[in-house]
Amino acid sequence: MIYPAEPFRIKSVETVSMIPRDERLKKMEEAGLNTFLLNSKDVYIDLLTDSGTNAMSDKQWAGMMMGDEAYAGSVNFYHLEATVRELFGFKHIVPTHQGRGAENLLSQLAIKPGQYVAGNMYFTTTRYHQEKNGASFVDIVRDEAHDATLNVPFKGNIDLNKLQKLIDEKGAKNIAYICLAVTVNLAGGQPVSMENMRAVRELTSAHGIKVYYDATRCVENAYYIKEQEKGFENKSIKEIVHEMFSYADGCTMSGKKDCLVNIGGFLCMNDDDLFSQARELVVVYEGMPSYGGLAGRDMEAMAIGLREAMQFEYIEHRIKQVRYLGDKLKAAGVHAVFLDARRFCPHLSQEQFPAQSLAASIYVETGVRSMERGIISAGRNKETGEHHKPKLETVRLTIPRRVYTYAHMDVVADGIIQLYKHKEDIRGLRFTYEPKQLRFFTARFEYI
Numbered sequence: 001m002i003y004p005a006e007p008f009r010i011k012s013v014e015t016v017s018m019i020p021r022d023e024r025l026k027k028m029e030e031a032g033l034n035t036f037l038l039n040s041k042d043v044y045i046d047l048l049t050d051s052g053t054n055a056m057s058d059k060q061w062a063g064m065m066m067g068d069e070a071y072a073g074s075v076n077f078y079h080l081e082a083t084v085r086e087l088f089g090f091k092h093i094v095p096t097h098q099g100r101g102a103e104n105l106l107s108q109l110a111i112k113p114g115q116y117v118a119g120n121m122y123f124t125t126t127r128y129h130q131e132k133n134g135a136s137f138v139d140i141v142r143d144e145a146h147d148a149t150l151n152v153p154f155k156g157n158i159d160l161n162k163l164q165k166l167i168d169e170k171g172a173k174n175i176a177y178i179c180l181a182v183t184v185n186l187a188g189g190q191p192v193s194m195e196n197m198r199a200v201r202e203l204t205s206a207h208g209i210k211v212y213y214d215a216t217r218c219v220e221n222a223y224y225i226k227e228q229e230k231g232f233e234n235k236s237i238k239e240i241v242h243e244m245f246s247y248a249d250g251c252t253m254s255g256k257k258d259c260l261v262n263i264g265g266f267l268c269m270n271d272d273d274l275f276s277q278a279r280e281l282v283v284v285y286e287g288m289p290s291y292g293g294l295a296g297r298d299m300e301a302m303a304i305g306l307r308e309a310m311q312f313e314y315i316e317h318r319i320k321q322v323r324y325l326g327d328k329l330k331a332a333g334v335h336a337v338f339l340d341a342r343r344f345c346p347h348l349s350q351e352q353f354p355a356q357s358l359a360a361s362i363y364v365e366t367g368v369r370s371m372e373r374g375i376i377s378a379g380r381n382k383e384t385g386e387h388h389k390p391k392l393e394t395v396r397l398t399i400p401r402r403v404y405t406y407a408h409m410d411v412v413a414d415g416i417i418q419l420y421k422h423k424e425d426i427r428g429l430r431f432t433y434e435p436k437q438l439r440f441f442t443a444r445f446e447y448i
Helices: 021-030 058-064 075-088 099-110 124-132 160-170 194-207 218-228 237-245 272-285 296-309 312-331 354-366 406-420
Strands: 092-096 116-119 136-139 175-181 211-214 250-254 265-269 338-340 371-373 394-396 429-433 444-447
Touching: 021 354, 058 296, 075 092, 075 237, 075 265, 075 296, 092 099, 092 272, 099 124, 099 211, 099 250, 099 265, 099 272, 116 160, 124 136, 124 175, 160 175, 160 194, 175 194, 194 211, 194 237, 218 237, 218 312, 265 272, 296 312, 312 406, 354 371, 354 394, 354 406, 354 429, 354 444
Parallel strands: 116 136, 116 175, 175 211, 211 250
Antiparallel strands: 092 265, 250 265, 338 394, 371 394, 429 444
């Protein structure tokens, strides 16, 4: 594997904190063993999320200075609208403060109580909005997505047999829409093939079912298609992205990922009536339809960033930097960039929250902040109150875009490899505070 050098020069630097281990242990205990509750000033390398943590380019910063902060009809909105129409191909766009604002609008508009939303594995906030509006989520991802030991292409694909079975059992009219994530976050960023998108479109069209993409990391998905799917090797990232969205009725987008900005998102659709309703609803929750909770400068930066994300050299480096870290960990017997906490901590049961404890231990040992993606993130069944028990119990090392170097990846890998050598010291946890919704953000724990 050849790992390309960064396709950019560093123009501005930010000093980070490097506190000693004893102090990190104290900080972690003060945070209730939840990495979300750490202060960023106490973190050396922050891999908590790639959402809103990107470095913006000189052109984006220049765009920030050209913000048209008009309350209505901002020039920057029309620039964003034109950019999204060109690159994604959708007719209508409604800006929102971030992706979950778009999720909120879509869930309220497209779901009737008692309906089902099917998708290729749930995401936390997405499922919350769907359930809050009366839907039940049904996972129709291929079975291989739930097995971290399998290395097969396009593990994010929808299982068409599962989709057909759902239609047969529940009836097409009872399915609000299909939520297709490109890529699948909780499966470790697994991509979806173009062939699968096309097949899902054909099947849903036959039954009059809408398909909405979670497009948050669509550029990353496009790279995998170019690299791994026959017939796309000579197509540009822009061409692949455009074809991907041609098989959808709309999408929700968190611009904080593949638009390379720190805030912002949008909802796209082709349906005129739905757009009319969305324009009304966005006023209630976000702001005017031409800014939707964003400043003009933020919309400008997002429009510029979306174009920059289509640059092949950028996305190749982005993907291969992550692979570099994964390859170093795998060579040492550790399980890739989504760390398999079940295999890392075989001495802990799932009810002892191994991924949560592993994330806390990584910070204490290395100063690197990661996050849990397992039983804590999965939450509880809204009817029974029992823990959802996902097959995947992982710790996510989420690398911000254009922020860290290969040397930082070496530090991360070396620290986790050292921790792996005495993994039996990682202890199980129990709740000391458990919020009712989205508990992984603010829950607190103690060692058993």
